[in-house]
Amino acid sequence: MATDNRQGFQPARHLTGGQIRTRRYFVSTTAQAIAIGDAVRYNPNGDGVVAISGDSTPIVPVLGAVVACYDTNNKPLTFSQPTRGPYLQATVGGFVDVVDDPNVTFIVQCDGTVQPNHVGRFVSVTAAVNVLNTAAGTSNMQVKISTVDTSVRQFQIIGIAPNEEAGLGSILNRGAFDVGGGVNTDVEVRIAAHAFGGSLGTSIPT
Numbered sequence: 001m002a003t004d005n006r007q008g009f010q011p012a013r014h015l016t017g018g019q020i021r022t023r024r025y026f027v028s029t030t031a032q033a034i035a036i037g038d039a040v041r042y043n044p045n046g047d048g049v050v051a052i053s054g055d056s057t058p059i060v061p062v063l064g065a066v067v068a069c070y071d072t073n074n075k076p077l078t079f080s081q082p083t084r085g086p087y088l089q090a091t092v093g094g095f096v097d098v099v100d101d102p103n104v105t106f107i108v109q110c111d112g113t114v115q116p117n118h119v120g121r122f123v124s125v126t127a128a129v130n131v132l133n134t135a136a137g138t139s140n141m142q143v144k145i146s147t148v149d150t151s152v153r154q155f156q157i158i159g160i161a162p163n164e165e166a167g168l169g170s171i172l173n174r175g176a177f178d179v180g181g182g183v184n185t186d187v188e189v190r191i192a193a194h195a196f197g198g199s200l201g202t203s204i205p206t
Contacts, residue, residue: 004184008037008139009065009106011099012161012188020104022067022097024074025049029093035132036087037139038066039125039154040098042195049096052125052154062154063195064100069137071095077137085137102194107161107186109142114160114185118145122153122192143189154193161186 011020026048027034033051034040040049041060052062069077069086071094077086088094099106110118111126123143132140143155164186 004109006109006133006138006140006142008035008141009039009108009189010037011065011067012105012107014101015103015105015190018101018103020099021101023100024070024095025063025098027088027094027096029091031088031090031093033090033132034066034069034088034096035085035137035139036066036069037141038132039139039141039191040064040066040096049098061193061195062191064098064104064191065106066096066098066139068097069094070097079137083135085133085135087132087134087137100196102191102196105158105188105190107163108155108189109184109186110145111142111184112145113183114145114187118157118187119159120157121145122156123189124153124155142184143187154191155189156192157187157189159188161188 014020025040027050028043028045028047030045031043031048031050038051039062041052041063043050044060049063069088071077074095077088077094079086088096123145125141126144132138143157145157
């Protein structure tokens with residue numbers, strides 16, 4: 001059953017069966033906070049990477065999602081319980097490992113009720129994405145599936161997430177779902193507007 005448990009974008013699988021790999025990127029001391037699971041883009045100032053902003057204008061292509069954070073000495077950040085997770089604080093700087101392969105899919109939570117016709121739709125992240133979970137050091141990003149969403153969409157829903165059991169439908173229809181997945185369902189997405197190629201999408205008709 002779907003619950004409100006935002007963790008940003010979590011790598012799921014490689015579309016061609018390849019290995020999921022990462023590349024380490026620099027984060028400037030002028031950047032906002034970055035958490036594990038945040039989707040990132042190239043810094044428009046040409047200085048490393050920054051987290052993407054929800055419904056921002058102009059929209060730039062997405063590079064990938066963060067899976068680990070490091071300090072300015074390339075040392076892994078660690079937990080400082082109970083209130084400090086391993087994320088990069090704003091204006092501190094450091095490095096992040098990013099899954100930047102355009103062929104990797106991600107699991108991410110939706111902000112509303114998922115319906116069968118959402119499969120194949122292009123979506124963006126919600127506006128309030130930079131308020132991360134500081135205790136866990138994880139992202140609060142989720143995708144916006146409202147039909148009134150008029151923002152440019154960087155991601156495409158390709159199916160319900162494997163971890164969701166409710167609403168899967170018959171065994172012959174596991175790529176979709178027959179009665180809707182409910183509020184805050186996790187879905188599997190690909191980056192439709194990737195920094196390495198691809199164009200920004202618009203929603204398909206409902």
